[in-house]
Amino acid sequence: MSIQKLMIRKGFAIVLSIIICLVVSVPAHAGLPLDTVKAYSDKVLEVLRDPSLKGESTKKVRKERLRTISEKMFDFTELSKRTLAQNWSKFNPGQQQEFVTLYTSLLEDAYSDKILSYTNEKIVFSKEVALTEKTVEVQSTVVRKTTEIPIYYRVILKDGAWRVYDVVVEGVSLTNNYRSQFREILANKQPESLLETLRKKVGGAGHSSGPASEPSQKKP
Amino acid sequence: MKTVKTQTVALLFLIGLTFLQPVALRAEETVPIPNASAQAQMQPANDAPATPGSLSEKSSPPTSVDTSVTTSVDHQKPVQEQEPKASGEAATGETLTPAAQEVVENSDVAVDEGSSIADPFAPTNKLMFEINDRLYFWVLKPVTKAYVHIPEDFRIIFSSVYDNLKAPARMLNNLMQLRMERAGNELVRFLINSVVGIGGIGDIARDSFGIKKQDADFGQTLGHYGIDHGFYIVLPLLGPSSLRDGIGRVGDYFMHPLTYVPHEDLSWQASLGILAHEYVNDASFRIGDYESFKESAIDPYIAMRDAFVQNRKKIVEESRH
Numbered sequence: 001m002s003i004q005k006l007m008i009r010k011g012f013a014i015v016l017s018i019i020i021c022l023v024v025s026v027p028a029h030a031g032l033p034l035d036t037v038k039a040y041s042d043k044v045l046e047v048l049r050d051p052s053l054k055g056e057s058t059k060k061v062r063k064e065r066l067r068t069i070s071e072k073m074f075d076f077t078e079l080s081k082r083t084l085a086q087n088w089s090k091f092n093p094g095q096q097q098e099f100v101t102l103y104t105s106l107l108e109d110a111y112s113d114k115i116l117s118y119t120n121e122k123i124v125f126s127k128e129v130a131l132t133e134k135t136v137e138v139q140s141t142v143v144r145k146t147t148e149i150p151i152y153y154r155v156i157l158k159d160g161a162w163r164v165y166d167v168v169v170e171g172v173s174l175t176n177n178y179r180s181q182f183r184e185i186l187a188n189k190q191p192e193s194l195l196e197t198l199r200k201k202v203g204g205a206g207h208s209s210g211p212a213s214e215p216s217q218k219k220p
Numbered sequence: 221m222k223t224v225k226t227q228t229v230a231l232l233f234l235i236g237l238t239f240l241q242p243v244a245l246r247a248e249e250t251v252p253i254p255n256a257s258a259q260a261q262m263q264p265a266n267d268a269p270a271t272p273g274s275l276s277e278k279s280s281p282p283t284s285v286d287t288s289v290t291t292s293v294d295h296q297k298p299v300q301e302q303e304p305k306a307s308g309e310a311a312t313g314e315t316l317t318p319a320a321q322e323v324v325e326n327s328d329v330a331v332d333e334g335s336s337i338a339d340p341f342a343p344t345n346k347l348m349f350e351i352n353d354r355l356y357f358w359v360l361k362p363v364t365k366a367y368v369h370i371p372e373d374f375r376i377i378f379s380s381v382y383d384n385l386k387a388p389a390r391m392l393n394n395l396m397q398l399r400m401e402r403a404g405n406e407l408v409r410f411l412i413n414s415v416v417g418i419g420g421i422g423d424i425a426r427d428s429f430g431i432k433k434q435d436a437d438f439g440q441t442l443g444h445y446g447i448d449h450g451f452y453i454v455l456p457l458l459g460p461s462s463l464r465d466g467i468g469r470v471g472d473y474f475m476h477p478l479t480y481v482p483h484e485d486l487s488w489q490a491s492l493g494i495l496a497h498e499y500v501n502d503a504s505f506r507i508g509d510y511e512s513f514k515e516s517a518i519d520p521y522i523a524m525r526d527a528f529v530q531n532r533k534k535i536v537e538e539s540r541h
């Protein structure tokens with residue numbers, strides 16, 4: 001009885017694994033999503049820990065390296081589309097393109113300083129969870145001295161490569177967060193107005209490197 | 221018991237203040253604009269153009285980045301006849317044509333994955349957001365920058381001690397959520413860290429026994445049993461919260477051991493000092509986080525509110541697994 005059961009189970013397992021192989025075989029050549037994200041993350045850490053790139057003077061070089069990595073790591077068009085959601089169609093192709101460029105710069109400007117300040121953090125990649133047929137969530141944890149921060153990368157398979165289209169930090173999705181902000185602007189203004197806002201933000205942010213961009217200027 | 225009373229009164233007063241303020245403000249507004257009260261209840265809708273407005277109006281001259289952005293938005297905003305308002309700055313947020321409001325409402329429903337929250341007190345919340353923002357740059361940041369000179373190892377010890385004091389609250393909340401294993405872990409952690417770790421100066425339970433912290437709070441417990449946020453509220457110093465999570469904070473306060481130390485042993489001044497130190501000590505590990513958040517945001521108020529809702533949603537969802 002128990003052997004029979006075991007055989008059935010074994011048979012079932014074989015059938016299941018064949019099905020899984022068939023289903024998974026398509027993205028298989030693209031590498032596993034987790035490995036892909038981890039490889040990019042390792043590249044970033046390499047830049048951060050490169051002894052020849054220490055000190056303030058090399059900050060520009062490091063930022064440039066980060067940019068090179070992020071351009072491969074992220075699918076900024078997908079990220080932009082998902083951020084604007086149904087508002088994406090309100091933009092004409094030219095505007096869409098400009099939006100992607102500006103939004104990319106905004107994100108790079110805003111986060112590269114932050115990323116560059118990390119050095120001692122350990123990043124643990126734990127697992128990947130399939131979201132849809134072509135999207136997967138890669139789950140990681142950044143271990144800081146007093147806390148652990150869960151960071152999930154959502155990746156999409158396009159042209160044989162997995163690329164990030166959303167980052168979820170402690171449950172906060174980047175695209176959702178920006179969507180809520182852009183929605184307020186687009187609710188009663190034209191796409192051009194949002195682009196103008198972004199142009200100013202990106203242009204202005206470029207001048208101020210460091211934390212002294214805001215009311216902190218009003219030091220006594 | 222006396223201690224508990226004075227502390228409670230002080231705490232309730234603080235919370236009461238934040239709750240009463242908006243009510244009083246709204247009462248004033250309902251008089252001049254007949255529509256205002258109805259609008260005020262229609263949640264995020266009424267803060268579409270409001271935040272840029274309130275931001276730019278209050279930031280002083282040399283702010284380079286944000287002012288330019290916000291004012292440009294400001295010019296295009298439909299300017300309504302402003303009735304003389306007693307509530308000054310905060311009230312400016314309330315102006316929005318009904319048509320624009322409809323659009324906002326519609327898109328709200330269409331897109332979101334449930335990360336919205338009622339914000340009937342948006343004007344006061346925005347004011348409080350601004351106050352917290354100023355407090356950060358003018359007080360907390362300079363203080364923390366000086367405090368950071370204390371070696372990190374010491375700061376981590378402080379952090380562990382404060383965290384250990386929150387273990388009972390974590391245990392009780394896990395228990396209330398019927399997450400028994402987690403509750404047990406917290407109990408064991410509290411015992412190990414308090415006794416072997418001498419009052420929690422190190423996380424020995426984690427480092428030597430591999431028992432990790434199992435976060436839980438009373439706001440989460442309320443959410444676990446299906447209680448919704450109610451509405452959004454920005455607390456002084458503590459930042460984003462909601463009716464539910466504000467009540468959660470009060471609940472957690474009563475699960476904190478220091479709440480039950482008699483007045484003779486710990487004066488309220490000392491308690492406040494401890495709270496302040498914990499606040500600064502915590503902040504010393506996060507210097508720069510707020511700046512980069514602000515730099516990344518197009519509309520910091522909305523960005524913060526949305527992040528709060530998304531984060532709390534995740535925390536509540538996790539408690540149901």
